[in-house]
Amino acid sequence: MEFFEAVKRRRSIRKFTEKAVPNEVIEKALAAAILAPNSSNTQTWDFYWVQTPEKKAKLVKYCLNQSAARSANQLIVIVADYKLWKRSHKPLIQWVKDSRAPKIVLEYYKKLIPFTYRAGFFNAFTPIKVCISFFTGLVRPMMRIPRGTLGLQEVAIKSAALAAENFVLAIAAQDYDSCMMEGFDEWRVKHLLGLSWFSSRVVMVIGVGESHERGTWGPQMRLPLDQVVHKV
Ligand SMILES: Cc1cc2nc3c(=O)[nH]c(=O)nc-3n(C[C@H](O)[C@H](O)[C@H](O)COP(=O)(O)O)c2cc1C
Known part of the structure; x- marks a missing residue:
């Protein structure tokens, strides 16, 4: 499917x-998800593909039992956790060494990334970082x-x-439908998935399936471009 067709096809269902969504459809969409641009390529994300009926039932309940979750054939939870910078750190340094990146990029990964992503115990490093950035x-x-934990969460x-x-675009491109949801009890979802209380954030629960004929509430509504685009 052509890119603009997939963009137009995607609606919140x-x-x-x-109808069952084949696992290959989800796998292909996950492979597209990890190609997204991301901050310093630290890839501070995780994708939980909830498969067991017990966990699915709990997740639906924690999504406030909303119909997009209840009727979804597949449920994916997208999680951000800034502490995952450590997972990609060594491979990234190796990648930079093997790449054509300028020398300064290696210094950036070796020194600036650990400095930026370490918040310290109870945000102990934050005042120092705030002072440095304020005076500079x-x-x-x-x-x-x-700065601090909240800032790092924001980046992730x-x-x-x-x-x-x-x-979701990759799901649309494969002729299936989806709904992004932030209407959930984040604490309970974290507990269900065994996530870190302090560094992780549940960004989105995504339901996937085939749209029912009454899957949307009507045509897509957007403000006109001239109200939101500002040529300055
Ligand atoms: C961050 C975010 C959170 C959302 N949360 C929910 C949700 O909890 N439940 C729901 O039914 N739709 C949710 N949506 C879907 C939006 O309501 C939907 O994208 C919007 O109404 C525009 O409709 P469209 O996606 O069909 O163009 C969410 C979308 C985003 C981006």
């Missing part, structure tokens, strides 16, 4: 038919992302959300 920022442009969430979009 609230009611799916009972007085004399030259500085990244103003919030952005990347995971991009992976979620790749995922």
